[in-house]
Amino acid sequence: MRIGIIGAGAMARALGGGWAAAGHEVRFGARRREAAVELADAIGHGARGGSIEEAAEFADAVLLAVPVDALDAVLRSTVLDGRVLIDCTNAFQPDTSAPDGTLNFVLAEDAVAERVAATVATAHVVKAFNLCAAEVWAAEAREFDGSRLSVPLCGDDPDAVQLVAGLAEDLKLRPFPAGGLHRARYLEATSAMTVGLWFAGHDSRAMFPPLAAASAARD
Template sequence: MRIGIIGAGAMAKALGGGWAAAGHEVLIGARSRADALAATIGYGARTGSIGAAAEFGAVVLLALPVSALDEVLDEIGGRLAGRTVIDCTNAFLPDEAAPEAVPAFVLSEEAVAARIAATVPEAHVVKAFNICAAEVWESETRVFEDRRLAVPICGDDAAAVEQVAALAQDLKLQPISAGGLHRAKYLEATSVFTVGLWFSGADARAIFPPLDAAFAVAD
């Protein structure tokens, strides 16, 4: 598959490197550091302009700071028509109400994926890969406590969701369909909450029982 990656940071390296290693064609478009990242990734990864990455990919990954989205989408929005666009971003800000020296975050924006979809309505926007840090996706470890690491996926276009699920499987991850794009804001909220727990030293996995113990009785 041809994958255009917009951005040259940690998420671009982790996901783009994994997909290139799995045999996908990867083109990185960024204002800086694209050549260095392509050389690091290897496996024939190429570089080009941001517009070239948008046009190259059947799937386009937005691996950008949220603050850069408006400018980039204004530049390339028309070139994303009909393409699957993966939004892995999170709009994190420090929680100023947290006790001093306790890492915690809040969202600066409640529904980034919805805004992207509204900005480029002819693209098929899918929210995925936003729950964990880039270092987790780059790691070779995929199974924890006998459970494969999962990727919740939100999107409205079934074919686009299927494409992203296949890309998750190529990274040896377990895709989970998490509903339409209107539910992506819950993924964004889950990320800001759990990442805050991890940064503060709490085990976020411990707040959820395994599936076989996650029973409830309807009221």
């Protein structure tokens, strides 16, 4: 598949690098063209770098790997009609009410993926990959305590969700559907909470029992 990656930072490297290694045609696009070319050269596997416009034009699916406050300008200046848009962004900002020395996060806005979809109405937005650090996506490890690392996906277009599920599987991750795009805001909020707890030294994973013990059966 032809995958465009907008951004040349940590998430671009982690996910774009994984997809290139899995055999996809990956093109990085960045506001500093040389940064995209440098990243593509470092990754190899036929990956190429260029402008944001070139990456978007080339691709069937486009990963948005830029800060949230850059999204509006990027989306409004790039032709993305009909593309599957993978939104991994988090609108984190430091929680200034946290005690001194504690790094907690709140969200600068509540529903980034919905805003992306409203800005590019003809694209098919799927929220994915926002829950874990770039280093996690880039790492080899995929099994933890006997469970495959999973990627919840929120999107309204079943074909787009299916496509992104395949891309998650290509990274040896387990995708699962998490509802329509209106639920992406819960993934965004989940990230703010869990990442803040991790930064505070708590094991967010330990908050949850395994499925068999979750008492999740309908009465």
